[in-house]
Amino acid sequence: MVGEKMIKYPNGSKTTFNNQSNQQTTSRRGVALEDDINITNAYYLDLDIAVVHKKPVPIQIVDVKYPTRNKAEITRAYYVTPSTTDYNGVYKGRALDFEAKQTNSKTSFPFSSIHDHQIQHLKKVIIQDGIAFVLIRFIAFNETYYVCAKKLIPLYYKTRRSLPYKWFKENAQLIPFSLTPPVDYIKIIDQLYFEREWLYERAKK
């Protein structure tokens, strides 16, 4: 596993961290997709390809102290369930909105990792004609899929349990391997929305 990671992401510090212990490898894996998306978004931002940011984690602040006049220290707060997806932004004028999830399973993606209010939010974005999707990584295969929310949502309501790995092979877009950026999802959006749709629109005229 570590060997595979070394080939795909030749980052010295990451590899060292991964090698320290098994537990750390697992915890490192837990945030790997998020890290890759953050790197990708920073790359898009730098090169003026797209503007996409991860939303801050919503927190309910209960107590704040002011040790000095200009410094506020939050001394009691709680995590709040987010009412939207984690990422949104803009690409060629269009609104992007997505969630990112990864699974250790080799056979299926469990729907339990997506919250119902995230699905509700993606539905709202679809109604507004935004580009709504979910990035799903199968860690075991080091594969990240772009899944249109329009395809995912009906199945979420139908099965409520999980989507077999095979489904992704047939219905989702595998994001091609790339070093910079690590998860080049804009490439898929170009194919789905800015090549096909434009051709289609032109053909209608």
Add this chain to the structure above:
Amino acid sequence: MVGEKMIKYPNGSKTTFNNQSNQQTTSRRGVALEDDINITNAYYLDLDIAVVHKKPVPIQIVDVKYPTRNKAEITRAYYVTPSTTDYNGVYKGRALDFEAKQTNSKTSFPFSSIHDHQIQHLKKVIIQDGIAFVLIRFIAFNETYYVCAKKLIPLYYKTRRSLPYKWFKENAQLIPFSLTPPVDYIKIIDQLYFEREWLYERAKK
């Protein structure tokens, strides 16, 4: 002042709160625009007009305790300067991105209340052809203006100090008075982007 507010926003609880003391009226005023925008966004969301959310305040978490297995309590955290604007979302497929500010001044809007990184972010959104703007309320006149970021940013870099009230009268869009929703900024976006632009696009063909 309170009388004016009562006419425009006949909300019992708000008025009672405002009447309690002068200090509370001021502090209440401090969040009035934000509250009005939140009500407006909830209205847009309910009626499937637009999907716009306020981003959570970014916080750096330092210490977390787990009093019980499923409950996390944040015991030390700090506010972090946000790298984006406060609001974004989607309307008719287009990405919206904006900041909201209010001032007690009757003569000008001080640029000091907008952070440089928020201006940087709005620039990036403009490059991506998103709909970027700032909602600015002059509390004394109970007027809220829609200001195109494209118009505001060059002046921000030119003067760095403030924009006279007169400038808004001539260069910004006064958001018409409305009870539901209180700050109907989508109306301005319709005028600016979905009526004029479409007519223009059609005229070209």
